[in-house]
Amino acid sequence: MTPTDEAPALPPVPAPYTPQEARRAAGIERSAYVVAGLAAAIGPQLDMPLLHTGAVVLGAGTIWTLWQRTRSTDAARLLTSCQRALPTLGLTACYTAALIGPGLSWWEVAAPVATAALAGLALPITRARGIRHQAQNLPAVIAEQAPVPAASADVDAAPYLAGLAQMWQDSAATGQTALTAIHQYSDTAPDFEAIILAPAGQAVPGSLDERAVAAVFDVPVSAVALAEVPGSGPGRLAVRVAPGLADAEGHRVMAPDELLVKLWAEKVAARGGVAPGMHLIAHRIEEDRAVILVEAEEPQMIRLPRQPIARALHVEDAELVMIESSGLSRGVVTIYREHPLIHVREATVADLTMDADGRIVLGVQHDGRPARMPLYDPELGAITDIVVGAPGSGKSVTLNHLLAAERISGVVSIVADAQNGMSLPEAKGRVYHFGAGIAALGATLAAACAVGDYREQVSAENGWGGFLINDPWPLFNVSLDELNKVLGQEADVPREFKKWVTGNIAHFQTTGRKFGGGLRFAGQSIHVSDLGDAEKIRANGKNGTVWLGRVNSTMTQSMAADMVNDGTDITPIPKHFGSVAADVEAAWTGQEAPRGPLTAGRAWMFQGGRATSMRVFKAVKENRTFPGLINLYESAPIPALTPAEDEIFRRAYAEALAAAEDLLAGDEEDGGAGGKTAPRPARGAAPALPVSLTDRILSALAEGPRRTREIRTAVGVGEPDGPASGSVDNALSKLFEAGRIIKPSHGTWALLGWTPQD
Structure with a gap:
């Protein structure tokens, strides 16, 4: 309908009763007034305490109800309630006054009779009109209905529709929007549909959700539905308000999507819910999952607590609920029937080949998207990674995938395993350098620092301000595994050795990373404060990747606080899939519950302050090794440093290893065996052990x-x-x-x- 078209004639306002029904109802009500008047005249003179108490309580209850109604902002509803209450208040007042007054006076009989007579005569005025509700066959989606003509323009022809528009205009919650194109489905039901129209150039506010619309018209939230208008932008929104339909549907079994919307509105987004103000704006239900798009109402920030939401939506295992958010206004909640990361495939050479952005595919995210991890950042250069996981969490498999990816991608891998090589046996002999033991870890780091110093010196002589891969040097990454055995609070190493290692870490962060040397920390439990320059490590870790597998709750919370700023609720990873619900069921039945598959490889991946739930590609163990990973290693030649760098690295490693072993053999009072310390080497060699x-x-x-x-x-x-x-x-x-x-x-x-x- 164009603006120049004339609005068609609209149906009259529906009558609440047929003439026969109206006469019958009026006769019944008048008969009730006659009986009540006689009771009010005779009752006070009888010795009937129950009757006296009932009359007084009825009057008091009526007054209390009216007082409650005064809190409502609906003046019309309050006036109607007062009109309906006049006969009751008049008769109970007469009854109470007769009880209080001594003896029998003429007014004690005349007053209630006169009140009942007046109430009967005024019945057509005081009795407010009701509306008969009749369920209709309404379409499921408003947006699919045919456009209807604007009905609010002709106020005289449609007072009911004009009243709806006025209620919308008077509500503070509707802002500057208007209710247009109002269409009542039936003359005998209040159900209607309309278009919410925002001012020109503006969108309909996100705060106008089902709850807000229900408050405007004083109907249940379940009676309101919203949908986009096909072919229109965000400045228009279709709305259906159907209390009659909602009442008829209240006795049937809800469809899954309807139940999801109802639970979210009542248990999550409602005031008093687990995440008030976080409104469901779109959703879809698939065969194995339900996906919900959530938006925070103005001016709130998005907040989606994972475990409370799982409880509100009747999900028995919080691990089946995955949450991602922008950190500002929107988020996505995904609910699975079965954990999506139970079954993952093995990696391929293509997965572990670095792309133009320096990234490889390390595994899969919960929704099937690839979980990418950078080995190098073209803009930032070499990066710092942290890999943390308890025994059996998949930390070693993750590191093996990363090292195999470095070999496939032409990155030089310099590796040290403080657990005497037991943590990464597959890497030994398949990377450029592999140091086994605590002393070897310190010496490896010192030798890497020497290479960084050499590159810094050459860059300064040539006036180079940055690093380019293979021009003239290759990218190299230093991986320090089981670092907790050296720097952890429980580590049984001399304090001066710890200080030497942390000093070299800080030194490498300054020189190595700037000139093509990446750094990767790995351990069962790593706290950023243990890694020397904590602030620099924290900043560099946010530019790189933190892989946080199954660790204790305290460690999870500490890492999440350091590395996540998008508001994602990070929870610890259990040892088995489905273990929480199974343990509770076992406690109830008294029978041992079967264990689910191990969660090895499951992790939270933190990148750029954001958290992703993922799992590393599967690796099958045979004869205590991983043949699939070994094949990935050996699919490409081992990259190496340049000949000049190789000589510097080997010489620095030998000197630092001897000094480190001497220091570990002595005590921290005399600085080493026999009080000897390593002399400070020339530039380009390993940094000396401190005196x-x-x-x-x-x-x-x-x-x-x-x-x-x-x-x-x-x-x-x-x-x-x-x-x-x-x-x-x-x-x-x-x-x-x-x-x-x-x-x-x-x-x-x-x-x-x-x-x-x-």
């Missing part, structure tokens, strides 16, 4: 007595890599207790045997 704080203090005192503050300055307190003042004080106290130094005076220290004559 112990004890030796530095003794060296400072060799020149004569010094005060505490002079000793602190001499050993480097206040410098970037210097010790803390408290560490110096503690070392002085230990040396004094051991008899190696003396105190000639308060605050002054000297070597044992020093005399004033010296």
Whole structure:
């Protein structure tokens, strides 16, 4: 219908009753008034306490109901309620007054009779019209209905429809939108459809959901449905308000999609729900899953707590609920019948070949999309990765896939396994370098630093400001496995060795990464604070990837807090699929529940502050190894450093390995076996093992007595890599207790045997 067309004649407002029904109802009500009037006149004179109590309670209840109605903003409804209550209030007032007054007076009989007579005469005025509800055969989707002419323009012809438009206009929740093209389905039912029209150039607000529309017309939320208008933009939205249909359908079994919408509206998005204000705006139900598009109402940020939502939607295992969000206004909730990551395939060479963006396919996401992980970032250069997982979580399989991908993609793999090579036996002999043991891990890192120093020196001489793969050097990634055995709180290694390793980590972050050297930390439990420069590691980890497999709850929460900023609710990964629901069922039946498949390879992958639920490709173990992974390794030649770099790496590794073994064999007081420490090598070799704080203090005192503050300055307190003042004080106290130094005076220290004559 165009704006110039005349609106067709509209049907009259439906009458609530037929004439016969109206007369019959009026006769019944008048008869009730006669009986009530006689009871109010005679009852007070009788000795009937129950009758007296009932009359007083009826009056009080009527007053309380009217008082409750005063809280409503619907003035018309309040006026109607007052009109209906007048006969009841009049008769109960007469009854109560007669009970209170002594004796029998003429007004005690006349007043209730007159009140009943007036109520009967005023019946056509005081009795509000009702509306007879009749279920109709309404279409399931509003948008599929034929367009209807605008009905709100002719107020005189359609007062009911005009009243609906006025209610919409008067509501604060509807903003600047208008209710147009209103069409009532039947003369005998209130059900109607319409178009919500936003101002020109604006979209219909997202806050106008089913709940808001239901509040405007005071109908159940289940009576409201919204849909897009075919061929129109977001400035128009179709709405159906059908309380008659909702009442008729309330006694039938709901379809799955209807039940999902109802549960979400009532248990999740409603006020008092598990995620109030997070409204379902679209959904689809497939054979094996249901997908829900959620939008937060203004001005809220998206918040989708995974476990509470699973509980609200009657999902017994929260692992079947997957949530992704933008971190701002929208999110997607996917609910599965069976966990989608139980069955995954093995990797292929194509999966592990680095693309133009430096990414490989490491596994699959819960919805079947590939889970990609970068080995290199063309814009940022070499990256820092963190791989964490408890025994049996699939950490080693993940690392083997990454190392095989590096070999296939021409990336030099420099690997060290602090668990004497037991964690990654498949990699030994199949990568450029493989160091086994704690000392080898430290030496490997030191040798990688030497290569980074060499590249920095050559780049400075040539005026190069960045790194290009294979021009002139290849990309190399350093993988340090079982790092928790070196830097973890439970690690049984000397403190100075830890300090040397963390110093080299910080050094490599500055030089190695800038010149084509990536760094990968792996362990059963890694806290960012253990990795030297925690802030730099955290920042670089967000630019790279964090693979977080099954670990304890505290570790999960710590990593999520460090690496996720999109609001995704990160929950720990169980050891078995379906174990939570099975354990509860076993506790009830008293029978042992069968274990589901292991979740090895399941992980949260954090990239750029976002979290993805994924699983690494399957690897089949035979005779304690993974032949499929070995075949992937051997599908390409082993990449290597340039000859000059290879010489630097081998020499630096040999020197650092000897020094590391000496340091591990000694104690932290004398800095190594026999008090020996490695000398600082020339540039391009491995960074030297640090001289112990004890030796530095003794060296400072060799020149004569010094005060505490002079000793602190001499050993480097206040410098970037210097010790803390408290560490110096503690070392002085230990040396004094051991008899190696003396105190000639308060605050002054000297070597044992020093005399004033010296």
